[in-house]
Amino acid sequence: SDGWTDTRRRTFPQNFLFGAASSAYQVEGAWNEDGKGESIWDRFSHEHPEKIADGRNGDVASDSYHLWRRDVEMLRELGVDFYRFSISWPRVLPTGFPSSINEAGFKYYDNLIDELLKYDIQPMVTLYHFDLTQELEDLGGWTNPLSVSWFEDYAKIVFKRYAEKVKFWITINQPNTICMEGYGSDLMAPGVNVKDVGAYECVKNVLLAHAKAYRLYEKEFKKEHEGNVGIGVAVNWFESLDHNNTVNKEAADRARAFEFGIYLHPIFSKEGDFPPIIRTIVDKKSQEQGFKTSRLPKLSYEEIKLLRGSADYLGMNHYTTFLVQHSEEKFESPSVEDDRNTIYTQGPEWTSGKSSWLKSAPYGLYKACVHLNLNYDYPPIIITEHGWSTDKGLGDQSRVNNIRAYLGALLLAMEDGTQVKGYTVWSLLDNVEWTAGTSERFGLYEVDFESETKERTARLSALVYKHIIESRVVEDGWSPSSLKIEIT
Numbered sequence: 001s002d003g004w005t006d007t008r009r010r011t012f013p014q015n016f017l018f019g020a021a022s023s024a025y026q027v028e029g030a031w032n033e034d035g036k037g038e039s040i041w042d043r044f045s046h047e048h049p050e051k052i053a054d055g056r057n058g059d060v061a062s063d064s065y066h067l068w069r070r071d072v073e074m075l076r077e078l079g080v081d082f083y084r085f086s087i088s089w090p091r092v093l094p095t096g097f098p099s100s101i102n103e104a105g106f107k108y109y110d111n112l113i114d115e116l117l118k119y120d121i122q123p124m125v126t127l128y129h130f131d132l133t134q135e136l137e138d139l140g141g142w143t144n145p146l147s148v149s150w151f152e153d154y155a156k157i158v159f160k161r162y163a164e165k166v167k168f169w170i171t172i173n174q175p176n177t178i179c180m181e182g183y184g185s186d187l188m189a190p191g192v193n194v195k196d197v198g199a200y201e202c203v204k205n206v207l208l209a210h211a212k213a214y215r216l217y218e219k220e221f222k223k224e225h226e227g228n229v230g231i232g233v234a235v236n237w238f239e240s241l242d243h244n245n246t247v248n249k250e251a252a253d254r255a256r257a258f259e260f261g262i263y264l265h266p267i268f269s270k271e272g273d274f275p276p277i278i279r280t281i282v283d284k285k286s287q288e289q290g291f292k293t294s295r296l297p298k299l300s301y302e303e304i305k306l307l308r309g310s311a312d313y314l315g316m317n318h319y320t321t322f323l324v325q326h327s328e329e330k331f332e333s334p335s336v337e338d339d340r341n342t343i344y345t346q347g348p349e350w351t352s353g354k355s356s357w358l359k360s361a362p363y364g365l366y367k368a369c370v371h372l373n374l375n376y377d378y379p380p381i382i383i384t385e386h387g388w389s390t391d392k393g394l395g396d397q398s399r400v401n402n403i404r405a406y407l408g409a410l411l412l413a414m415e416d417g418t419q420v421k422g423y424t425v426w427s428l429l430d431n432v433e434w435t436a437g438t439s440e441r442f443g444l445y446e447v448d449f450e451s452e453t454k455e456r457t458a459r460l461s462a463l464v465y466k467h468i469i470e471s472r473v474v475e476d477g478w479s480p481s482s483l484k485i486e487i488t
Ligand code: PNW
Pocket: 023, 173, 174, 177, 234, 236, 317, 319, 320, 357, 385, 426, 433, 434, 442
């Protein structure tokens, strides 16, 4: 058999962890309640309502700030081992600085965490999922080298408060989104669009912020509390459009380096530092463009050492695959796009999610795992996000197909030695999908955003996921309608 069509029954090991995810801005709402500070997404969505597809922003969102009991009830219905959620920095430190601590904000997370533990669901806490305080942004945000210590100070307060109860930590979610879209474009908050040096300054600072938080935990909390600290990186797969075309194969190498190698190499490679291919390209371009120093900042020997090995596991966010070509057309210069110089397409035959970028190509997850194994020597991995978008509606057969297909690919990757400890569905419930508003639904549970009560209802995929968790099996051709499952 060719490995892709074989129907042998594979099972997830008993100690494999299944979970579901969300993030603060996307679900909490209560944007200015009980002393919460303003975040860059509050500012961005209020100043640019035209950028939010259906105008629905995070002001109320899924109202999880008030409905957390129901959220935990849903997690119990699913039977998950853990819940990945993020702490809103501006909710707990309204200015961003430790000089002002919002006890009411912390109380919300106290309640959520205690409720989870009461039912034996492990909290997996993301410290930063895109919602910087506006006050820190006004000081330059992630382009200011001081952001490293701002984040470290914040992390220390949160570690102190929850080290006893939280054993899984993610420092920062998706540096590529933060830096390339938040600073290198106007697509995501803060949308400052500093294409020349901003995005790379951000990359360096975000990486160092992560590493400082990791070392802090290692030094002050690890021994007593034995938690695991990782970073969340978008590791989608990037495949050359054709395989007998050297130019496109090199373009795919560049795509992988610029999309995720730039974050993984400093942390997970033996040598550390930025990937040589990026150093070479950006140094050369910078010189041609008349910069005195490279637009890609240098890492000092100390910084390289600090970063290398600064993760107990890789939090891998994987959604889709892109086919890569070398670009003949010139991009705006200077910019990261121009440095990378690639064009992405996707297979016309691949099933489409609701999001324009989301196509189903499960072999990409397998290949991404093999790539990580070869380049970073079989790193411990938790899939911290994978998911599928649909319209609203409960009959989400396409999500069921997608999750089952990707879990099947994951089992193959594990059979070939990939060290995967757990898997997380994005998302537990419908939420505010950044600039897509609520026009793209990722939830296992539907949220009725029209209603005052933001009622949640299980979709078909919730029932299927529950069954997968229980049985540890993903069967091809398995039809949920043939089973009588009840949500309890
Ligand atoms: C993630 N891609 O972003 C974010 O971490 C979540 O907050 C978000 O809700 C979720 O995915 C769904 O969009 C991504 O282009 C954005 O492949 C884009 C991609 C992947 C992940």
